[in-house]
Amino acid sequence: DAKTTQPPSMDCAEGRAANLPCNHSTISGNEYVYWYRQIHSQGPQYIIHGLKNNETNEMASLIITEDRKSSTLILPHATLRDTAVYYCIVRVEGAAGNKLTFGGGTRVLVKP
Amino acid sequence: DVKVTQSSRYLVKRTGEKVFLECVQDMDHENMFWYRQDPGLGLRLIYFSYDVKMKEKGDIPEGYSVSREKKERFSLILESASTNQTSMYLCASTPGRDTQYFGPGTRLTVL
Numbered sequence: 001d002a003k004t005t006q007p008p009s010m011d012c013a014e015g016r017a018a019n020l021p022c023n024h025s026t027i028s029g030n031e032y033v034y035w036y037r038q039i040h041s042q043g044p045q046y047i048i049h050g051l052k053n054n055e056t057n058e059m060a061s062l063i064i065t066e067d068r069k070s071s072t073l074i075l076p077h078a079t080l081r082d083t084a085v086y087y088c089i090v091r092v093e094g095a096a097g098n099k100l101t102f103g104g105g106t107r108v109l110v111k112p
Numbered sequence: 113d114v115k116v117t118q119s120s121r122y123l124v125k126r127t128g129e130k131v132f133l134e135c136v137q138d139m140d141h142e143n144m145f146w147y148r149q150d151p152g153l154g155l156r157l158i159y160f161s162y163d164v165k166m167k168e169k170g171d172i173p174e175g176y177s178v179s180r181e182k183k184e185r186f187s188l189i190l191e192s193a194s195t196n197q198t199s200m201y202l203c204a205s206t207p208g209r210d211t212q213y214f215g216p217g218t219r220l221t222v223l
Contacts, residue, residue, distance in 0.1 A: 034211075043116075043202050043214030044155075099145065099157040099170060100204075100212055 004088045009107040012082075018075040020106055022088030025069040031092050033064060035073045036102070037084040044087070044102070047073065078110045115139070116215040118203055124221045131190040133218050135203030141213075143206045144186035146170075146178065148199040149217075155202070161186055193222045 005023040012018040024033065034049040048055055048062045050071075055062045061074040075082055085105040119134035135144065145160040147170075157170030159178040167178050175197060179187045186205075190197055198221050204212040 041217070041219070043204075043217045044212075046211050046213065049211065099160065100147075100155055102154045104154075 004090055004103055006086075006088050006104065006106045008104060009109070011109050011111055012075075012078045014080060014110055014112050015077055018078040018082065018108060018110070020073040020075075020086050020088075020108065021070065022073070023070045024088070024090045027068050027090050028092070031090050033062065033068075033071050034089040034091065035060070035062065035086060036089065036100070037082075037086045038105075039081075039084040044100075047086075078108075080110050080112065082108065083110045084108060116203060116205055116213050118201075118215040118218050120218050121216060122219050122221075124223065125190075125193050126223050127194055129190075129193050129222075131193050131220065131222075133188040133190075133201055133203075133220070135186045135188070135205075135215055136184055137186075137205040137213070138184065139205070139207065139213075140183065141205040141207045142183070144180065145204040145206075145212065146176075146186065146188045147202045147204065148172070149202055150199050158188065193220075195222050198222045 032049050032051050035047040036044045038044045048057055048060050050062045064071045085107050087102045087105040116137045125131050143162055146158045147155045149155050156172050158176050159170050161167045161180045164183050177189045201218045203215040206212045
């Protein structure tokens, strides 16, 4: 699986958009970009994933650059409950027993 | 909504005890996983299962065993708990694609 780089932490004002960057410059053509988050003392939660097109669901939007070397997760209107560690993962679908490997992630603090 | 439940949120056991952690999912998923999560080490896969009565070792199976007698239930067993098994244990399931749905976790402390 390709390595990802994320900033260790960021703050965001409640009600504003939170833009979380992720670099994955060694991504392969068949690797997807996945985002999970983990609220303190809870299990990880799937947010969104994509291959090359931008994706949107009820939780967030995922913007993938044309060269696929980086992506941005957008939380359109951050709430205090969005405070969590956000993990960007790049992997081939169905690879290696489907196990997930989380890096350090970005610790997001949403402030009132 | 997919629901993955784990039998306990917090558990305290003594060294040498046999410990059972249960995980149940209600979405008829084929694949189920047990991870442990420790500060600075991220998620580590202990065991996974692709089907009933089927199990595969993950990266750190030593000291653990698993049981999958029914599709919806995947149990993790610590035959003789040790202090280095103090951790957050996370169960996950997936229908076969890569989106994994996690339970709330069990924080196990072994004294």
